[in-house]
Amino acid sequence: MPLTPELEQLIYDKVNSGRYPTASEVIREGLRLLDERDRLAEARLKELKQKIQIGIEELDRGAGFS
Template identity: 45%
Template structure:
């Protein structure tokens, strides 16, 4: 597989190899991809945790009678028209 990088990215890859931490450009790219994948997993986990927290808050508010009787489509329509 061959890839094309912008001159700036190519310079950064070469700098990483020159630092001695990596033996070649392939190692830099593999490490960058592993980091990217881990970052994606972390972001998805954080989004899920935030959603769970918001649902928990909403459930508590609903039990206290603090809610608006609207359908999801009505709320979406209001947001789009705002």
């Protein structure tokens, strides 16, 4: 699937800024950041599920609302 003109321009601008030497480096960094974001979201979801489970167990023991 080809890139949109907007994405091509963004990549071009990033390379021209001097921060990235090639378009491949821009894309590589973007993919690395997406992977990092996905891992963080997965970790947050896992933590939330654990907290929910703890809350359910507390309610089952009667340690909930008075």
